[in-house]
Amino acid sequence: MSVNTIKCECGHINHEGTVLCEACGKPIKGNQHLDGNDDQRVLEMRYDGSARRSKTYKRTFIDKTWAFFSSVKVGVWLIVITLIFSALGTIYPQEPFKNSPLPASQFYETEYGLTGKIFYQLGFHNMYDSWWYIILVAMIGISLVICSLDRYIPLRRALKNQKIKRHPTFVKRQRVVSSTDKLSDENYQTIKERLKKKRYKIKEEDGHLFAEKNRFSRWGPYVNHIGLIVILTAAILRMFDVMHVDDYVWVREGETRVIPGTNQEYYIKNENFSYDFFDAEEDEDIRFREALKNANGPIPKDFQTDAIIYKVKGETVIGEEPELEEIKRGQIRVNHPIQFDGYSLYQAGNQMDSEYDQISFKINGENDQELGKFTFDTDEAPYQIELDNGMIVRVDDYYPQLEFTDKGPSSFSKFPRNPGIIFSVLNEGEEEGDRFFYLGEDIISLSDESTLTMSVTDIEKRSASGLTVKKDYSLPFFLIGAIIFMIGVVQGLYWYHRRIWIHPTENEYLVGSHTNKNWFGMKKELDEIFEGTEFNEFKDQSELK
Amino acid sequence: MDFYEISSSLLSISFFIYLIAVVFFGAILGKKRDERQKSKLTTIGIILTIIGFIAQVASFIFRWMEAGHIPVSNMFEFIYFFSMCLIFAFLLIHFIYRYSIMGIVALPIAIVLIGYGSVFPTEVTPLVDSLQSNWLYIHVTTVALAQAILSISFVAGLLYLIVKVNQEVRSKETSYLELIMYFVVSVIAFVVLSFSFGAADYEAVFNLPENGDYNEISYTLPALIGPTDSELATTDHFYTGIEAPSFLNGAEAARKFNSLIWSLLTGLVLYGLLRLLTRKRIGAYLQNKFGKVNPDVVDDILYRAIAIGFPLFTLGGLIFAAIWAQEAWGRFWGWDPKEVWALITWLFYAAFLHLRLARGWHGKKSAWLAVIGFAIIMFNLIVVNLVISGLHSYA
Numbered sequence A: 001m002s003v004n005t006i007k008c009e010c011g012h013i014n015h016e017g018t019v020l021c022e023a024c025g026k027p028i029k030g031n032q033h034l035d036g037n038d039d040q041r042v043l044e045m046r047y048d049g050s051a052r053r054s055k056t057y058k059r060t061f062i063d064k065t066w067a068f069f070s071s072v073k074v075g076v077w078l079i080v081i082t083l084i085f086s087a088l089g090t091i092y093p094q095e096p097f098k099n100s101p102l103p104a105s106q107f108y109e110t111e112y113g114l115t116g117k118i119f120y121q122l123g124f125h126n127m128y129d130s131w132w133y134i135i136l137v138a139m140i141g142i143s144l145v146i147c148s149l150d151r152y153i154p155l156r157r158a159l160k161n162q163k164i165k166r167h168p169t170f171v172k173r174q175r176v177v178s179s180t181d182k183l184s185d186e187n188y189q190t191i192k193e194r195l196k197k198k199r200y201k202i203k204e205e206d207g208h209l210f211a212e213k214n215r216f217s218r219w220g221p222y223v224n225h226i227g228l229i230v231i232l233t234a235a236i237l238r239m240f241d242v243m244h245v246d247d248y249v250w251v252r253e254g255e256t257r258v259i260p261g262t263n264q265e266y267y268i269k270n271e272n273f274s275y276d277f278f279d280a281e282e283d284e285d286i287r288f289r290e291a292l293k294n295a296n297g298p299i300p301k302d303f304q305t306d307a308i309i310y311k312v313k314g315e316t317v318i319g320e321e322p323e324l325e326e327i328k329r330g331q332i333r334v335n336h337p338i339q340f341d342g343y344s345l346y347q348a349g350n351q352m353d354s355e356y357d358q359i360s361f362k363i364n365g366e367n368d369q370e371l372g373k374f375t376f377d378t379d380e381a382p383y384q385i386e387l388d389n390g391m392i393v394r395v396d397d398y399y400p401q402l403e404f405t406d407k408g409p410s411s412f413s414k415f416p417r418n419p420g421i422i423f424s425v426l427n428e429g430e431e432e433g434d435r436f437f438y439l440g441e442d443i444i445s446l447s448d449e450s451t452l453t454m455s456v457t458d459i460e461k462r463s464a465s466g467l468t469v470k471k472d473y474s475l476p477f478f479l480i481g482a483i484i485f486m487i488g489v490v491q492g493l494y495w496y497h498r499r500i501w502i503h504p505t506e507n508e509y510l511v512g513s514h515t516n517k518n519w520f521g522m523k524k525e526l527d528e529i530f531e532g533t534e535f536n537e538f539k540d541q542s543e544l545k
Numbered sequence B: 001m002d003f004y005e006i007s008s009s010l011l012s013i014s015f016f017i018y019l020i021a022v023v024f025f026g027a028i029l030g031k032k033r034d035e036r037q038k039s040k041l042t043t044i045g046i047i048l049t050i051i052g053f054i055a056q057v058a059s060f061i062f063r064w065m066e067a068g069h070i071p072v073s074n075m076f077e078f079i080y081f082f083s084m085c086l087i088f089a090f091l092l093i094h095f096i097y098r099y100s101i102m103g104i105v106a107l108p109i110a111i112v113l114i115g116y117g118s119v120f121p122t123e124v125t126p127l128v129d130s131l132q133s134n135w136l137y138i139h140v141t142t143v144a145l146a147q148a149i150l151s152i153s154f155v156a157g158l159l160y161l162i163v164k165v166n167q168e169v170r171s172k173e174t175s176y177l178e179l180i181m182y183f184v185v186s187v188i189a190f191v192v193l194s195f196s197f198g199a200a201d202y203e204a205v206f207n208l209p210e211n212g213d214y215n216e217i218s219y220t221l222p223a224l225i226g227p228t229d230s231e232l233a234t235t236d237h238f239y240t241g242i243e244a245p246s247f248l249n250g251a252e253a254a255r256k257f258n259s260l261i262w263s264l265l266t267g268l269v270l271y272g273l274l275r276l277l278t279r280k281r282i283g284a285y286l287q288n289k290f291g292k293v294n295p296d297v298v299d300d301i302l303y304r305a306i307a308i309g310f311p312l313f314t315l316g317g318l319i320f321a322a323i324w325a326q327e328a329w330g331r332f333w334g335w336d337p338k339e340v341w342a343l344i345t346w347l348f349y350a351a352f353l354h355l356r357l358a359r360g361w362h363g364k365k366s367a368w369l370a371v372i373g374f375a376i377i378m379f380n381l382i383v384v385n386l387v388i389s390g391l392h393s394y395a
Helices: A061-070 A072-088 A104-121 A124-129 A131-161 A168-172 A185-197 A215-238 A283-294 A475-494 A519-530 B003-027 B033-038 B040-067 B075-097 B100-117 B134-164 B172-199 B251-278 B282-290 B295-329 B337-359 B363-386
Strands: A005-007 A013-015 A176-180 A201-205 A208-213 A244-252 A256-258 A266-277 A300-313 A323-333 A338-340 A343-364 A370-377 A384-386 A392-399 A402-405 A408-411 A420-426 A434-439 A442-445 A453-472 A498-504 A509-515 B204-210 B213-219 B223-226 B239-243
Touching: A061 A072, A061 A131, A072 A124, A072 A131, A072 B337, A104 A124, A124 A131, A131 A215, A168 A498, A168 A509, A176 A519, A185 A201, A185 A498, A185 A519, A215 A475, A244 A256, A244 A266, A244 A343, A266 A343, A266 A453, A300 A338, A300 A343, A300 A453, A323 A338, A323 A343, A343 B295, A392 A408, A434 A453, A442 A453, A475 B295, A498 A519, A509 A519, A519 B295, B003 B040, B003 B100, B040 B075, B040 B100, B075 B100, B075 B134, B075 B295, B075 B363, B100 B134, B100 B172, B134 B172, B134 B282, B134 B295, B134 B363, B172 B251, B172 B282, B172 B363, B204 B223, B213 B251, B223 B251, B251 B282, B295 B337, B295 B363, B337 B363
Parallel strands: B223 B239
Antiparallel strands: A005 A013, A176 A509, A201 A208, A208 A498, A244 A453, A256 A266, A266 A300, A300 A323, A338 A343, A343 A370, A343 A453, A384 A392, A392 A420, A402 A408, A420 A434, A434 A442, A498 A509, B204 B213
């Protein structure tokens, strides 16, 4: 990174921009302003006075960009701005949640008036995938990377190069210090024992002592930042369609359908769709009677699709029915998706009794004696049905979803949601007979002088189950990122990097101590270690400032 | 007595025990720390808090037995569980720091929360299908505990501000502190009003025409603000005749707005009375009372609470939440308002940690941030559930 170097009087060669010599800790003249600790009594120990690129080079555009993104202040501002915009986006529902047939351009204004209009015009109705929100999050990501590199590399070097023997200034100007004129060997050994008991790693050289523990906690912030970067990278990956399948399928009871998003490889059969609501009449739910009475509508207890998953066997030939092989059978319920070959199917929607499956009729003659009965199956939709007594019921017209237009009756769709059927009832050999129109679950006779009556005896409806189809290759990355983040946070927050130096000079012993946080605990620990020895009471020099 | 009644009685008992405990904690105010620690009053206060806590836990268990699922599935239950966690966190802090004076702030907050929660329907509710998962136990309990621990940082922050804000002259800081006091008083006003009018079975009904039919909206507080384009059906009830502004949408919005106005007005009256009685800013009055508090310890508690609460919140509010969302809805993140506000909470405390650890924001700055953090948590709990609808508005 740098070509210029600074040689300290201890002989160590430091990078340009170093504030405290990496080896002995002596403040490097002329660089003190970099950490803003010019005439302070206490050394600014942040990042151990190492040479940070952002503080050293401020000439080129790249330097300036680097310095910008490595600043904690900028990072915090980015967080705060993201926070505020995220909050603004929740004032009104986002477009996908607006739950209205109106287009967004009308919805917000009609529903919320002027403020809604402004919300829409500012583009807040699609905030979280708008380009500027993504840029904001991306900037946080860049800040995470640069911030971490700018600090981690020099800090690691400084902690690696630190020597046991420090410069007296370095020890004296630590925040919490003490000193003594004399120190008996016995007490020196006691201090060492106590340090060991407190899990300090002790190194000695020429009467100098250096005790250190929990250096790894210094890496906590960088580890958690890596976790976040992994998560953001996963989010970028997820933007590519190949990374995930996201589809929806409606399957009627008894129906077998290809599962979308699976390259026509998998089929699902809905064997049965069942649902259950809480019922205050039932023993099991009687404890909820009060809540059920007050509820606005029935409260769903369970929705369940009994499904069979098939895989296509061999090559599919276009236009031919594929050969299917059952690979899985099970139930799909909310909170319990069915999984196969990396795909998951979630119970997401239901169309309860939305379609007519079978409608049964009977035909009565004069004096109400029954002539015959038959069942119309909406899937088969036969052209004619022969009754036991030889009569024929001809289906003249069938409208699965009946509606009336200017041109008369027609069908809105091919799904039997509101079937209308026109029948002709013929005796054997006849061409014309009495006509009946089945609509709205009722029968209208179309022939004026009919001696026959037709009536509906039974209606069987069927439900459709709505399933979301998901496959997501990015999930493991998110999970790994989250785990790394948690490890980093715990590592950084619950351990403290503590160092203690005992430095003999010609006429006294100095003690300097440093911790990256929790001075409260550090002071307590120092008191315990040095208790009963010749050392004076520890002094917090930051209070003197 | 069935489980439900036992549970309700136990909750009332614990509520009153907490109230008595506050009195004991209040009695130690103004004493030096050493005296406080030795004082019998402190011991009694703590013992009472523990008894109250045990009663509340027992009440929770009975309710669990009644409902057949962990009672954290509606507004009443969540707030009730949250207040229980707050007491737990307070006791924990007490046994680590032996700093009982926190109780004088923590307990009243827990009491107000229990009161506020009890305004919502208290009957046991069935679990809708999407909540029927073991993740309900894991996700909701971790979030409640994390938020309670984060609230302890608010308790510490408030204590810090009461002690450290200069009350000799009026300043922005004293005004904001008064604002916090006013909010607390308004919440108390809301609870008291709801229970008083509830006890009197007050109900004013409005008819709101909708598609040629009438929609009935019932008010449990006298109507200062009625629903837009509506008519008072129970004409013998009080009504100012002022209608809610039309931008307040939804049938319930006007009723909630009415309650809000009531709370703020009654809060204003209560606050004014307090000012008259003490002849000082409430903050100044409290500062006198609190006097001898070591701000360094309080600041340390504040930080420690966030250092524990933040990772726990990340785990419960984001990671567990995402895993459950993936299992229930097939997407781990969907920008649902509750999710966004969990992210906002997380971002806020992340910013807090950066400011404190990298930029040295200690003391008062930290304390104000802790107050804002609590405001965000309360916003997510109350406003997001009641005003901004989304997948989480089960209450």
